[in-house]
Structure formats: C-alpha cells, structure tokens
Amino acid sequence: MENKIKVPTMAEMTASGETPDVLFWVGCAGSFDDRAKKITKAFVKILNKADIKFAVLGTEEACSGDPAKRAGNEFLFQMQAMMNIQVMNGYNVTRVVTTCPHCFNTLKNEYPKLGGKYEVLHHTELINNLLEAGKITVEGGEFKGKKITYHDPCYLGRGNDVYEAPREVLGKIDTALVEMARSRRNSLCCGAGGAQMFKEAEKGDKEIFVERTEDVLKTNANVVATGCAFCNTMLTDGVKRFNKEDEIEVLDVAELIANAADL
Amino acid sequence: MISSVIFIIILAAGIYVFAKKVGVIRRNILLGKDIDRSDRKDERWKTMARVAMGQSKMSARPVAGLLHLFVYVGFILINIEVLEIILDGIFGTHRLFHSVLGDFYFMIINFFEVLAVLVIVGVTVFWIRRMVVKIPRFWSKEMKGWAKNDALYILYIEFVLMSALLIMNAADQVLMATPVDQLEAAGLSKYALGLDGKFAVSQFLTGLMPENLDALHYIERGAWWFHIIGIMLFLNYLPYSKHFHIILAFPNTFYAKLEPKTELNNLESVTKEVEMMFDPSADPYAAPPAGAEDAVPERFGAKDVQDLNWKQLMDSYTCTECGRCTSVCPANLTGKLLSPRKIMMDTRDRLEEVGQNIDKNGADYDDGKSLLNDYIKPEELWACTTCNACTEACPVLIDPASIIIDLRRYLVMEESQGPSELNAVYTNIENNGAPWQFAQADRLNWKDE
Numbered sequence: 001m002e003n004k005i006k007v008p009t010m011a012e013m014t015a016s017g018e019t020p021d022v023l024f025w026v027g028c029a030g031s032f033d034d035r036a037k038k039i040t041k042a043f044v045k046i047l048n049k050a051d052i053k054f055a056v057l058g059t060e061e062a063c064s065g066d067p068a069k070r071a072g073n074e075f076l077f078q079m080q081a082m083m084n085i086q087v088m089n090g091y092n093v094t095r096v097v098t099t100c101p102h103c104f105n106t107l108k109n110e111y112p113k114l115g116g117k118y119e120v121l122h123h124t125e126l127i128n129n130l131l132e133a134g135k136i137t138v139e140g141g142e143f144k145g146k147k148i149t150y151h152d153p154c155y156l157g158r159g160n161d162v163y164e165a166p167r168e169v170l171g172k173i174d175t176a177l178v179e180m181a182r183s184r185r186n187s188l189c190c191g192a193g194g195a196q197m198f199k200e201a202e203k204g205d206k207e208i209f210v211e212r213t214e215d216v217l218k219t220n221a222n223v224v225a226t227g228c229a230f231c232n233t234m235l236t237d238g239v240k241r242f243n244k245e246d247e248i249e250v251l252d253v254a255e256l257i258a259n260a261a262d263l
Numbered sequence: 264m265i266s267s268v269i270f271i272i273i274l275a276a277g278i279y280v281f282a283k284k285v286g287v288i289r290r291n292i293l294l295g296k297d298i299d300r301s302d303r304k305d306e307r308w309k310t311m312a313r314v315a316m317g318q319s320k321m322s323a324r325p326v327a328g329l330l331h332l333f334v335y336v337g338f339i340l341i342n343i344e345v346l347e348i349i350l351d352g353i354f355g356t357h358r359l360f361h362s363v364l365g366d367f368y369f370m371i372i373n374f375f376e377v378l379a380v381l382v383i384v385g386v387t388v389f390w391i392r393r394m395v396v397k398i399p400r401f402w403s404k405e406m407k408g409w410a411k412n413d414a415l416y417i418l419y420i421e422f423v424l425m426s427a428l429l430i431m432n433a434a435d436q437v438l439m440a441t442p443v444d445q446l447e448a449a450g451l452s453k454y455a456l457g458l459d460g461k462f463a464v465s466q467f468l469t470g471l472m473p474e475n476l477d478a479l480h481y482i483e484r485g486a487w488w489f490h491i492i493g494i495m496l497f498l499n500y501l502p503y504s505k506h507f508h509i510i511l512a513f514p515n516t517f518y519a520k521l522e523p524k525t526e527l528n529n530l531e532s533v534t535k536e537v538e539m540m541f542d543p544s545a546d547p548y549a550a551p552p553a554g555a556e557d558a559v560p561e562r563f564g565a566k567d568v569q570d571l572n573w574k575q576l577m578d579s580y581t582c583t584e585c586g587r588c589t590s591v592c593p594a595n596l597t598g599k600l601l602s603p604r605k606i607m608m609d610t611r612d613r614l615e616e617v618g619q620n621i622d623k624n625g626a627d628y629d630d631g632k633s634l635l636n637d638y639i640k641p642e643e644l645w646a647c648t649t650c651n652a653c654t655e656a657c658p659v660l661i662d663p664a665s666i667i668i669d670l671r672r673y674l675v676m677e678e679s680q681g682p683s684e685l686n687a688v689y690t691n692i693e694n695n696g697a698p699w700q701f702a703q704a705d706r707l708n709w710k711d712e
Contacts, residue, residue, distance in 0.1 A: 031706045063698060068689060070649045073672075074529070076689055078537040110529060158650070159524050159525030159651060160524075193648040194650070202646040204646070
C-alpha cells in the first residue's frame with residue numbers, strides 16, 4: 001500500500017467526541033467487490049486529500065435494501081432500512097455521501113418516509129464541489145488528453161436528474177469528452193439494475209451489457225467513465241467480450257480524479 | 264325544422280352514449296386502490312400544461328412529434344368549427360359565426376382549412392410510417408389484430424372527416440358566390456351570405472363541383488351531415504380505442520408521479536409489521552383490535568388489476584400504444600419477453616374484462632383469472648432492470664415500471680416465487696447484511712487490503 005488511507009469509523013469518532021461532517025456510505029459492492037473496492041479507496045484518497053472530516057459505519061453498515069426492494073421483497077427492504085436508520089439516527093447523521101447510485105437513490109428518496117432524513121450526495125457531486133472550491137486540484141495524470149465517454153447510471157441520471165456533476169468533473173481533467181448516441185435521459189441501462197446484477201438474465205437474443213458496450217465502442221473512446229460499481233462490472237465484462245480490454249479502460253469518475261490529482 | 268329535431272336527437276344520443284361509456288371507464292379506474300395525488304397542485308397544473316397541452320415529450324422524436332402536433336392542433340382548433348356546425352344544426356342557421364365575426368370569419372375558416380390539410384398530411388404520413396416504412400415499434404408482437412387495426416381505423420376516420428370538411432366548404436363557396444337572384448329562384452337563399460371570396464384550400468376543389476345548384480346543395484348538406492354524424496360516431500369509438508388518450512392525456516399528466524423516477528413507494532402495510540418486529544414490547548400473540556377479526560388482510564403487491572392503484576389503471580386507459588417505451592426498453596431491445604407497452608395493454612384489457620364481469624355478473628363475481636399469469640407472465644416481470652427508460656419515454660407520463668414492481672411484490676411476498684438466485688440474495692442480506700455471502704464483520708477489511 002503506497003499511500004496509507006485514513007478511514008475513521010463513526011464509532012471511533014463518536015468515542016473521541018468528534019462529529020464528522022459527512023458519513024461515507026460505502027455500500028456492499030464498495031465493501032466486498034474487488035473491483036469496487038478500488039473505487040472506494042480512490043474516493044477515500046480524495047476525501048483525505050481535501051481534508052474532509054468524514055467517517056464510515058464500517059461493520060455497522062448493512063445493505064441499503066435496494067436490490068430486495070426492486071425484486072419485490074418489500075419486507076426485507078424495510079427491515080434493512082429501519083436497521084440502518086436506527087444506526088444512522090443514533091449517530092445523528094445529517095449528511096451522507098455514497099459511491100453507489102442505488103444506495104444514493106434509496107437513502108435519498110425512500111428512507112425519509114421511514115424516518116431517515118439526510119442530505120444525500122453522490123460522490124460525483126461531492127467531488128465536483130471540492131474541485132469548484134479548490135479543495136483538490138487536478139493537473140495531469142495519465143488520462144490527460146485522452147478521449148473519454150461517460151455512461152450515465154440509470155439511478156443517478158434518469159432516476160435523480162444528476163447529469164451535470166460527473167460531466168463537470170470529467171471536464172476538469174482536460175480530456176475530450178465524447179457522448180454516446182444514447183446518453184443522459186436516453187442513456188441505455190448496463191443491465192444490472194432492479195436486482196438483475198444478482199441473477200441470470202432472462203432468455204433473449206443478446207446480453208444488455210453487450211448492447212451497451214457497442215455504444216461505448218462506437219465512440220472510439222480510450223476510457224469509459226461511470227459512477228456506479230455495477231455499471232463498472234457490466235461494462236468491464238462487455239469490453240472483455242469484445243477483447244478490447246487493452247484499448248478501453250472502464251473507470252469510475254473518482255478513480256480518474258484520484259489519478260489526475262496524483263493521489 | 265325537421266332537420267333541427269333530427270340533428271338534436273343525433274347529438275343528444277351521441278353524447279349520452281358516450282357519457283355512459285365514460286362513466287363505465289371511470290368506474291373501472293376507481294376499482295383501483297386509493298392513492299393520494301391531490302398534493303402540489305401548482306406543480307401538477309404546470310406539468311399538465313407542459314406535457315399534455317405543450318406536447319413537450321413528443322419532440323424527443325422530431326418527425327413524429329411535428330406530425331402529431333399538426334393532428335393535435337387541428338383537432339383542438341377545428342372543434343371551434345364543430346361548435347358552429349352544432350349551433351347551425353340546432354337553430355337551422357347557416358354559418359352562424361359569420362354574422363358575428365364578419366370579415367374575420369374568412370380568416371378563421373382559412374386557418375381551419377390549412378389545419379385540415381395539415382391533419383390530412385399528418386395522418387397520411389402516419390399511415391405510410393406504419394404500413395410502408397413499417398417502423399418496428401408498430402410491428403411488435405403485441406401489435407397484432409385489434410391493436411393494429413385500431414390504429415389504422417383512427418387514421419382513416421380522421422382522413423375522411425377532414426376531407427368532408429373541405430368538400431363541404433368547396434360546394435358552399437360555389438353556392439355562396441352564386442348571384443342572389445339565382446339562389447332565391449332555387450329556394451336556396453340561406454346561402455346568400457355575401458361571402459363571395461375563396462377559401463384558402465377548398466377553392467382548389469371547386470373545379471370538381473357540379474354547376475347545378477341542387478346538386479351543390481346536396482353535396483354541401485351531405486358533407487355537413489356526414490361530418491357531424493362522423494364526429495358523433497368517432498366520439499363513441501374513442502372509449503373503445505387507444506385513441507381515448509386525447510381525453511385522458513390531460514388528467515393522466517396532472518395526476519402523474521412527481522417524485523424522482525426511481526423512487527418507489529414504501530408499502531404501509533409492511534411498515535406496520537416491520538415496526539412491530541422492532542418494538543420489543545409488541546405482543547405477537549395479541550388479539551386483533553375489536554372489529555378487525557373479520558377484515559380480509561391486505562394483499563402484498565398486486566395479483567390483479569384491483570390490487571393496483573387508480574392512477575396505474577388510468578395509465579392503462581391513457582396508453583395509445585405508440586411503443587416509445589418498448590423501443591427504448593433494454594430488455595426488449597435484447598430480445599427478452601418484456602414489453603412495457605404490453606404491460607399497459609394487458610392491464611387495460613384485464614380491467615375491461617373485470618368491468619364487463621361486474622356488469623354481467625355483479626361486483627363479487629370471480630372469473631378465476633388474474634392480470635398476473637393469465638395476462639402477464641413472471642418471465643416478463645423478471646426481465647425488467649427498473650431503469651425507467653420506459654417512464655422517461657412516455658409522452659403522457661405513464662409508469663409501467665410501477666406495475667412491474669407491484670406484480671413482483673405479489674410474486675415474492677405472497678407466493679415466494681422468483682428466480683432462485685434471488686432467494687440466496689435475500690438470505691445473504693438477512694444474515695450478512697449484503698447480497699453476497701460475506702460476513703458483516705469483514706465489511707471494513709478493504710481499508711487495510
């Protein structure tokens with residue numbers, strides 16, 4: 001580990017009488033999936049660099065309930081939601097940032113009516129704020145001047161109208177942003193949402209992630225950026241399916257910034 | 264005098280039969296569960312003005328959007344002329360508005376004629392798009408039989424109605440340009456309005472008209488009666504057709520969901536139970552409150568149309584089967600069984616069936632069928648990625664995704680059905696707090712890896 005990252009937990013902070021400004025909700029993929037863990041760490045490096053007083057719940061965090069809810073298991077969703085809300089309210093959490101658009105949507109929109117009212121940010125929004133405020137600066141990095149395309153996660157874009165923040169962030173690293181034919185409101189799903197991530201696709205003549213990867217390939221971009229660990233997995237699979245992994249990198253917006261800021 | 268009576272009878276009968284059928288549709292929609300959409304009225308009026316009146320979502324596909332605009336504006340504004348026709352019919356007058364509007368009347372008729380031509384252009388190109396170009400979304404599986412014919416009948420009816428309007432004006436302007444003494448000699452003095460100019464479009468049809476005044480009179484009257492009887496028939500065709508969207512688009516956008524697209528409702532019935540589980544003092548064996556013993560427990564999710572809410576049912580009657588939803592659905596694009604349009608058509612067809620059952624056999628009749636399984640197969644439901652491309656694409660703010668989720672809820676919570684991989688996911692979430700089989704205690708391990 002080249003740079004030691006600082007990841008305080010809510011329990012530790014509270015024990016030392018401190019209150020963090022923001023809770024970083026890591027999410028299941030960010031905690032356990034090997035690829036997504038890199039995104040988590042990249043985001044933590046950014047938070048460390050910008051001196052953000054944040055904390056994670058660590059072992060007190062549990063699935064937000066999103067996949068259960070989309071699959072139709074409302075019981076399980078509300079069980080998870082209420083447990084998580086009890087924990088967060090116990091720590092007097094007011095602000096949450098997450099790298100997962102699905103947790104983002106659930107915490108922001110579905111927790112309030114169950115008693116969990118927080119200001120919820122997606123990490124691309126927070127990163128954009130930090131760049132705007134000059135808390136982090138980006139100069140170079142290996143992606144400078146490269147052609148990047150951005151894949152809108154459904155739960156961030158169409159679901160919650162966050163289209164600009166990730167694009168503004170990418171605009172700061174001096175890259176050529178090329179849009180796919182289907183982007184923003186018309187973005188095509190990667191195929192993972194609605195609990196599809198955890199099951200085989202229904203019978204069809206094509207995988208959705210292949211259809212979406214074709215959109216990516218048509219742009220001739222060197223990098224496809226996204227803001228969702230599940231989209232990342234699907235597009236990575238897609239790029240491999242076309243044997244293009246040497247030509248196109250699938251990266252999270254946080255990873256691009258961490259790289260450009262030399263973190 | 265006789266013609267006024269006949270006219271009033273046709274008009275009253277047409278409106279009565281229409282109102283009765285609309286009443287049945289309203290009753291059917293209200294078979295759905297209650298949902299409160301009476302909040303944020305300002306925002307709702309604005310949404311309706313923008314999306315229904317302003318057609319804001321139609322422009323996403325510019326060609327279809329523009330042609331639709333022709334037909335829509337034509338439909339709305341030509342109704343002013345229909346009003347004149349109705350008043351003329353009741354009072355036995357001829358071009359009543361002319362006496363009020365004077366020269367301005369000419370301009371208005373010219374404007375209507377241009378609109379009528381635009382409508383004819385619109386429906387003709389629509390027909391070509393369907394039948395010659397064969398745009399895929401009009402030829403999907405669910406667009407066979409009635410769905411296909413219905414769309415074509417509407418185009419034919421609109422074409423014929425607009426043509427009648429132009430033919431009527433062509434004959435009329437020849438009559439009106441005839442010297443008054445000749446008109447009086449033929450007993451047609453009501454055409455002597457002094458309107459001896461040319462109408463913008465129908466002047467080009469006058470060459471087709473006969474010279475004989477009686478023949479002209481019959482053509483003018485024939486087209487006039489054809490137009491108004493046609494409109495009455497079309498009015499009564501609407502509630503049996505996807506074309507009913509011309510009415511329901513307005514309430515449907517007004518009552519549309521204002522929350523973010525991916526926000527799902529939290530089932531209150533579930534919240535009560537979960538709160539009880541979290542309440543250490545709750546007694547699971549407590550007797551139900553007085554009066555609640557006989558209450559039928561609420562079904563979780565939806566199996567049939569009555570389990571959906573009235574807005575979802577209104578959605579189904581509003582759907583005009585344009586297929587924009589299905590044409591952007593990632594599942595459908597990759598050959599899966601799911602088509603959001605079919606979800607809406609199935610919901611409407613089942614609701615119509617339930618309504619007919621009620622009319623024939625009373626409110627408690629059970630035909631042993633349901634929306635789920637008999638109309639919509641679980642395989643369709645499980646193909647949905649909940650990406651909301653369908654809800655985004657719908658020009659009248661229909662929400663097919665919410666129906667998919669409610670049907671999934673029934674499958675999972677009432678019948679424990681669903682893909683087996685998902686059962687493992689539920690178990691993992693319950694036991695480890697993650698969809699994968701990782702211990703919650705390891706949740707922060709990434710920090711030191």
